[in-house]
Each structure stands twice: as C-alpha cells, then as structure tokens.
Amino acid sequence: MRIGGTHRVLTKRWDIEDSHLLSTYDEGERYQQLHRALTKLSAAEIIDEVKGSNLRGAGGAGFPAGLKWSFVPTDTGKPVYLVVNADEGEPGTYKDRFIIERDPHMLLEGIGIACKAIGSHKAYIFIRGEYTGPRRRLIHAIEEARAAGILGESAMGTGYRLDIHVHRGGGAYICGEETSLLEALEGKKGLPRVKPPFPAVEGLFGCPTVINNVQTIASVPAVMEMGGEAFAKMGHERCGGPHLFNVSGHVKWPGIYELPFGTTYRELIFEHCGGMRGEKELKAVVPGGASTPVLLPEELDVRADFDSMPNAGSMFGTGAVIALEEGTCMVRTCLRFLEFFHHESCGQCTPCREGCGWLAKIVGRIEHGGATRSDVDLVLEVADKIVGNTICALGDAAAMMAPPMVKKFEAEWNRHIEDEKCPFPKERLEKNRTPEESDD
C-alpha cells in the first residue's frame, strides 16, 4: 500500500519511523499551536481562523467545521463536549485509521485546539471496537501527552483543563452517524435521534456537543500553523486544504493520497495510483464509499470535492475511491452494498428496515437466479420509496446508490435475468502479490 500525493500536510510525518511517538512529534513543533490557542487566542479567533480555512467535515457530509463550532451556546451552565468520530465504517474508508496509527499526536493537538474553541474541557474519541491496534496507539499517545503535562488539570501549564478519553464501539456501522454515536457513547443501542435538537445544543448527556471526524480534527493544527487563508487556498473554491483520498480496488497502487480538493478522479486514478493493476480496463468507480453513486470511466473529469460532485449526480462522501476493472460484476457489487445496508440498518424506520431488505432480496435473485424482467424496475421503485422517508441518511444512501448501478449498467442487469445466472467469473485471490503491489 502506498502513501503519496502532492501535498504532504496531514501525512508529513507518516514516512518517519516511529511517527506515532511524542518524541517524533516534538521535533521542532511540540504542540506549539495548542499552546498558542490556549495562551494567545480567544475562542472566537480560533473559530474565525477555521471558518476562513474552509475546512470541511471529512466524515462524509462536508459541513464547514468552523460554522459547526460557532453553533455551540456558551452560556448554558452545562459542560460542553467534543466527540471525535473514529467509528470509520463506510466501506472503502480507512484514512482515519492511518491518521491514528501514524500520527496520533496531530489528532490530540487538534482536539485540544477544538476544545478551546468551543469551551470544552473533555473530549471523547469514539473508536470502532475492531480497531484494536489503532486504539493501543491512541491510548499510548494520550498517556505520553499526559505524562508530559500536555493534557490534564493544567494543559501545557496554562491552567486550562483538558481530558481526552478513548471509548470503544461495539461493531455497528450505524454508530458512525453522529446521533447514533451519542446513544452508543451513553451506553445504549445505536438508534439515530430525530433532529432537532441538534447535538450542538443538546448532545451527549443533554449537553452541548460538537461531533467531528478524525481527519477534520487532525487538520486543525495545520490550519492554525499556516493560517486559514493559506489552507483555504490549497483547496478548491469552498473546500479548503488537502484531503486524504483512500483508494482501493483494482488500481495498481492502492493507498492514501493526500491531494487538494478539486483534483479530478482521472488524475487520482491514472496519475497517482498508477492506473489499473493489469491488462483490464477501468469499468466503474465508487467515488466516496458505499453510500455514493457510481461513476463511469467517462465521468472521471469531475472535480473531487463536496460541491462539484452533486453536479455529476454523485457525492464526495469520504473520498474512499473504489476503482473496479472490466469483468467485475456490477450486480454483485450492488448486492454486496445492499446486504451491507440491510445488515447495518438500525431498524427504527420502516422504509429503511424493510426497503433495504427488499432491495437486497430482489438484487440477490437477479444475481443468483430466479428473477423476472420486472425485478429491475422493482429495484428502482423500492429505492424511490425509501428516499426522504427516514430518520437518518443510511436509508437514503442505500436508495441513492442502487439506481445508478442499474441505470448505468442496464445491459448487464438484463443479461443476468436472461441467463438466469451471473455471467461473470468469481474473483480470485492473487497467488503471490508482486512486490510492486505491496510496499514501495
């Protein structure tokens, strides 16, 4: 797997041995931006800098981070919480894990700065339970920071109390949804809450709460160091800075590429990832995780950012790009995603619970045999009944992912029905991965 890209801002230490240790992070920097935030800057000044940076939420929705922070009321008398979303479950996405493994102190520094901005003294990092190794790294980093006096009763000797805790999830994708995450953090089933009230006003334990993705928060030290304006300039229009594109599938070099927003998917796949792994041509690109509508090879000149993608009928999502080669069955791909959404639906809303189940069932019989001609239309019909009728975006995601899979590859779907089976071969394991494909 490669780490690359043109802008090594968030990944600048990733190639250093022991990049996760405080001693590495210390070199020259030593939580300088946190120190500045705690001693020299007001909360409003930090928020302004972040607003000016056009830093967008990297958890999928792209909400402007500075704006979100500005919604927190400061006069409620209740504690304010920062919750960092490290639940990372969107299929194709693995950038947060690498931030935590390779540079946990960058995340901790970002947390400290964000806490100061919203008047919080306590942050919870909610990490998916399966991330055993990353969790160990994080706990170790927090211990190092505490021992060095960076965290604790008086963070960096400034008198500002700052506590960071790591809390494990139980293996449910839905807990990545921010209000479901709060339920899980309160020790309940992860059922998304109806909004409003929004978490900024009534979040964890009924207190004002900001929830941000790992990458969003980990970008904050860079924003403060180079200044909001410079960070904004690195990106494209209203999307500031670089993003960690996590690429998987059949490209030659899967990996994490730190590139500015606005890079095209064609550049990403053919210039940075070395194109496809073998002789086969590119067939389809899932641009931002399972929840995002598929792109065809001729649609790859769209700019990869939150605002351009809707014009191309898709979404930026998490920047989790899955490139699939000719010979990959799109019915099977769609089925795997639908089975995923069906499995992960929390079951609260009937359209999502039943609809995802039906979609998986219908597409299952198209893939495996036993479908009738009208089943293809039925997929579109069922999907249409889910959109807009659910509490959270999981139902919508399933219902918006499936139709383009059908419409853009219609001949293939019809062929499944005519043949009463899948015309594509099974995917095989490679015998020995070539060194070129593993590390550099």
Added chain:
Amino acid sequence: MAVFTPEEQSRFEEELGLVLARFPEDQKGAALLEAFHIVQDILGWVPDKAVELVARELGLPLVRAYEVRSFYTMFHLEKPGGHVLEVCTNVSCACRGAQEIVDRVCERFGLAPGETSADGRVTLKTVECLGSCGTAPMLAHNGEYVEEVDEAALENLIKEIEGD
C-alpha cells in the same frame, strides 16, 4: 457459578473503574459497551451471567443490558474457538478475492461462516468493512489484522492454525 475467578474479578473491577471515571457520576450506564468489551477481553465472550453482573454494577435494568449486548455485533453470545477468523467480504476485499478466503477456510476446517469447527479450534465469521480496504483482501485473526492476503499467506495461516 461466579462469572470470574478472583483474579479476573479484580481485573474487571479495576478496568471498569477506569471507564467509570471518564463519565459524570450520574451517567454510569455510559460504561456499558466498554464493560462488555472488558468481559470479552477476559472471557472471550459475554455470557448471560456477565450481562447480569454488568447490569448490577452499573445500576441498569437487565433488559437494557441484554438489548445492548444483542444490538452490537462484536459481542460473542457463545464461546468462540481458539482462533477467531473474521473475513471482510465487503466490496474492496471481495473484488480482490475475499470469497476464496472464506471458501478455503470452510473447506479446510469443515465449517460454514458463523460456525465453530467441531474440535473447537476455529470460528469463522464474515464481516463488513474493517477499514483495511487499501490492503485488501484482509481478515482479523483473534482481533489482529492480517492484510494483503494472497494464496501463499492464506496457506501459511491455515497451516499455522492446523499445527496449533
């Protein structure tokens, strides 16, 4: 029967105490997921008796503890085999041959996904994306990630387990 041996009991209490200290005093229930993880770290699964103990410790209604255990997929309801293999079968792994890993493990240990082999040696689960898509295909072996699995690596892993 007690849930834990005395040593396990003190480990449980110590670790749970650290978790409780993270939360406001009137929010003990927030420790529930971590409490189950601690039980599972110690016992390898979360038996009914432990659910009762945890509910008691946190002052929660029993039904709340049970519904939470069943909502989250990580908590084992039965004692798993010595080697738990969780194979990701989502798209990034599937498109690089995850199904072949599943099939091979099933064939060699005589089980189906979700089952434990008759000798109690291996439990196989198919799971959703584990955040290793760039190093696909992958599996977790007793919680530790095994990435970029190719035929040779799979064969080595199976042999290692067979020889255990």
